[in-house]
Amino acid sequence: xxxxxxxxxxxxxxxxxxxxxxxxxxxxxxxxxxxxxxxxxxxxxxxxxxxxxxxxxxxxxxxxxxxxxxxxxxxxxxxxxxxxxxxxxxxxxxxxxxxxxxxxxxxxxxxxxxxxxxxxxxxxxxxxxxxxxxxxxxxxxxxxxxxxxxxxxxxxxxxxxxxxxxxxxxxxxxxxxxxxxxxx
Amino acid sequence: xxxxxxxxxxxxxxxxxxxxxxxxxxxxxxxxxxxxxxxxxxxxxxxxxxxxxxxxxxxxxxxxxxxxxxxxxxxxxxxxxxxxxxxxxxxxxxxxxxxxxxxxxxxxxxxxxxxxxxxxxxxxxxxxxxxxxxxxxxxxxxxxxxxxxxxxxxxxxxxxxxxxxxxxxxxxxxxxxxxxxxxxxxxxxxxxxxxxxxxxxxxxxxxxxxxxxxxxxxxxxxxxxxxxxxxxxxxxxxxxxxxxxxxxxxxxxxxxxxxxxxxxxxxxxxxxxxxxxxxxxxxxxxxxxxxxxxxxxxxxxxxxxxxxxxxxxxxxxxxxxxxxxxxxxxxxxxxxxxxxxxxxxxxxxxxxxxxxxxxxxxxxxxxxxxx
Numbered sequence: 019x020x021x022x023x024x025x026x027x028x029x030x031x032x033x034x035x036x037x038x039x040x041x042x043x044x045x046x047x048x049x050x051x052x053x054x055x056x057x058x059x060x061x062x063x064x065x066x067x068x069x070x071x072x073x074x075x076x077x078x079x080x081x082x083x084x085x086x087x088x089x090x091x092x093x094x095x096x097x098x099x100x101x102x103x104x105x106x107x108x109x110x111x112x113x114x115x116x117x118x119x120x121x122x123x124x125x126x127x128x129x130x131x132x133x134x135x136x137x138x139x140x141x142x143x144x145x146x147x148x149x150x151x152x153x154x155x156x157x158x159x160x161x162x163x164x165x166x167x168x169x170x171x172x173x174x175x176x177x178x179x180x181x182x183x184x185x186x187x188x189x190x191x192x193x194x195x196x197x198x199x200x201x202x
Numbered sequence: 203x204x205x206x207x208x209x210x211x212x213x214x215x216x217x218x219x220x221x222x223x224x225x226x227x228x229x230x231x232x233x234x235x236x237x238x239x240x241x242x243x244x245x246x247x248x249x250x251x252x253x254x255x256x257x258x259x260x261x262x263x264x265x266x267x268x269x270x271x272x273x274x275x276x277x278x279x280x281x282x283x284x285x286x287x288x289x290x291x292x293x294x295x296x297x298x299x300x301x302x303x304x305x306x307x308x309x310x311x312x313x314x315x316x317x318x319x320x321x322x323x324x325x326x327x328x329x330x331x332x333x334x335x336x337x338x339x340x341x342x343x344x345x346x347x348x349x350x351x352x353x354x355x356x357x358x359x360x361x362x363x364x365x366x367x368x369x370x371x372x373x374x375x376x377x378x379x380x381x382x383x384x385x386x387x388x389x390x391x392x393x394x395x396x397x398x399x400x401x402x403x404x405x406x407x408x409x410x411x412x413x414x415x416x417x418x419x420x421x422x423x424x425x426x427x428x429x430x431x432x433x434x435x436x437x438x439x440x441x442x443x444x445x446x447x448x449x450x451x452x453x454x455x456x457x458x459x460x461x462x463x464x465x466x467x468x469x470x471x472x473x474x475x476x477x478x479x480x481x482x483x484x485x486x487x488x489x490x491x492x493x494x495x496x497x498x499x500x501x502x503x504x505x506x507x508x509x510x511x512x513x514x515x516x517x518x519x520x521x522x523x524x525x526x527x528x529x530x531x532x533x534x535x536x537x538x539x540x541x542x543x544x545x546x547x548x549x550x551x552x553x554x555x556x557x558x559x560x561x562x563x564x565x566x567x568x569x570x571x572x573x
Contacts, residue, residue: 096462096463098463105529105559106559107529107556107559112463114461115461115462115463118461118462119462119463122248122281123248123279123280123281123282123283123297124280124281124282124458124461124462126246126247126248126250126280126281127246127247127248130555131555132555133555133556133559134555134556134558134559135558135559135562150247151245151246151247152246153242153245153246154242154245155244155245155246155247
């Protein structure tokens with residue numbers, strides 16, 4: 019998942035077609051191909067390779083990332099695949115394992131604060147709330163909602179520093195989740 | 203690379219705390235950069251915070267090198283990898299993954315005496331001066347991992363190993379200290395024998411601790427020779443007390459391996475040697491069951507079930523065994539048994555972070571039984 023973010027940023031740097039777009043009332047309804055959602059007005063968004071990145075002040079300060087991963091590439095570090103028949107709790111466990119495996123020493127600062135079932139766009143999924151420290155010691159909070167469909171593993175991920183940023187923009191993430199709809 | 207100058211003055215050995223504090227400019231730069239790396243590790247939350255255990259490990263280091271008391275700072279890194287490393291300022295880091303594999307204080311002393319010798323002989327500086335294309339490339343690779351530049355330059359050699367000749371020097375000098383502290387020479391060989399068995403069984407590349415060391419086999423032979431010439435120690439090694447002190451590390455490590463899906467390691471550690479498993483928590487079969495579930499080869503679900511049941515027999519209050527057994531039974535449509543296990547899990551694990559899932563399974567199973 020960290021790699022996805024790095025790939026996304028690299029794709030943005032290399033691509034002349036993609037650029038940050040300001041979200042206003044006219045373009046707040048975003049069509050992600052397999053889904054649609056309502057993005058927060060006043061933020062900026064960019065898309066690349068099945069990833070949508072939304073931020074207000076910059077990805078280091080807050081970001082919402084929507085990703086649709088192919089099942090056979092969902093958990094590459096732990097050499098596992100996702101599938102639509104997996105229980106949400108199983109997907110959540112694999113997601114945590116993948117996160118830990120991506121970081122040095124098994125990501126010891128990562129702590130799972132909550133792990134619960136949710137329903138999103140009439141689909142059963144998981145919601146994880148986690149905290150972790152960045153390489154320079156800043157404490158972040160991260161909420162991830164995920165579920166699996168035939169078309170892939172869907173992940174909606176909000177993260178921001180606990181200090182100031184996470185609480186003030188959490189409602190935007192909640193609103194985005196409420197607006198999230200799978201296209202038929 | 204900025205730190206690699208044209209300095210050709212001999213690198214001195216540090217033989218006392220006073221020695222270590224009177225620094226040349228070059229040493230001063232190494233100390234400063236090492237300190238930055240110390241801070242970076244702490245900030246990232248990489249340390250294993252158990253004061254009592256850290257104090258104990260520190261006391262073993264102080265026994266080996268009493269003249270450096272106050273300069274050596276031994277810390278535990280919360281990492282499942284088999285590694286230990288020394289920085290140029292006297293910071294010695296030992297991963298919990300390695301500590302958990304050791305059977306005795308003597309084996310711990312083997313590792314520490316070697317690492318401390320890297321510090322006393324200032325191998326960090328020697329390595330910097332002899333930096334070659336290969337290590338430059340290694341440093342380049344590690345730079346992209348996000349740890350501050352200067353700290354990483356200093357740590358790169360220390361973490362990934364020194365040249366073969368420097369490793370040999372650390373082996374020899376460390377071994378002298380080990381024997382002088384009256385540890386049993388035969389124990390030093392066992393450390394490498396155990397690790398070699400694991401490296402072979404898991405078919406992994408040599409772990410970092412040994413990446414550029416003389417190969418493990420060669421090392422075992424060399425330590426065996428040293429131990430034969432030294433003879434048996436007078437001091438008895440209290441294995442039981444050591445295992446008691448380090449129990450918490452082994453307990454936590456099983457959970458780390460489970461969370462990282464390192465099921466092959468769990469199976470290697472736990473499958474087959476009931477006697478050795480006494481060093482782990484009573485409920486160790488739970489982790490073996492989980493490892494088989496994660497591996498998911500033919501027959502593994504049966505092995506998982508039998509191990510969950512073994513865990514329940516041995517530790518009836520350990521809640522996760524009931525949850526995982528319930529899940530396995532639910533998937534096999536053995537709904538009545540699954541329900542019993544989930545119900546019991548919810549009774550004894552009311553505060554667990556995942557109870558909402560299990561409550562959902564209970565509702566589903568009750569609906570199924572009503573239809």
